[in-house]
Amino acid sequence: MKKHAFLGLTIPKEGHRLRCLRFHAILRSANDERGGMKDHQNSHVSAAEAARRLSVDTGTIGRWINRGYIKDFYRTPGGRLRVAVSEIERLASTR
Numbered sequence: 001m002k003k004h005a006f007l008g009l010t011i012p013k014e015g016h017r018l019r020c021l022r023f024h025a026i027l028r029s030a031n032d033e034r035g036g037m038k039d040h041q042n043s044h045v046s047a048a049e050a051a052r053r054l055s056v057d058t059g060t061i062g063r064w065i066n067r068g069y070i071k072d073f074y075r076t077p078g079g080r081l082r083v084a085v086s087e088i089e090r091l092a093s094t095r
Contacts, residue, residue, distance in 0.1 A: 044074065044082035053088050054095070064091075 045053075047061045054061075061083065064070045070091070072084035 043086070044084050045088070047081040047083060050083040050088050054091055 048058050051058045051061050061070070061081065065073055065081065065083075070083060070087050072087045074082055076082060
């Protein structure tokens with residue numbers, strides 16, 4: 001077993017695919033215990049959906065996050081962006 005430096009979680013030392021599957025299962029259970037991402041599932045949408053609703057390119061959503069225009073967002077364990085619906089509505093009303 002190996003301890004993940006950033007998350008402090010123990011990761012099984014097995015084949016790559018199995019290791020990834022187990023790691024994400026461990027991460028999901030840790031998020032569930034802390035009340036993690038399951039709370040966001042209904043109030044956040046993907047960056048592509050946010051871009052579609054705002055009639056902009058997906059890259060623009062990433063730039064707006066980096067510049068601080070979008071504050072309520074998070075990244076999934078796979079690295080995908082999720083943007084709050086309230087942020088999309090706020091931005092849509094100012095355009």
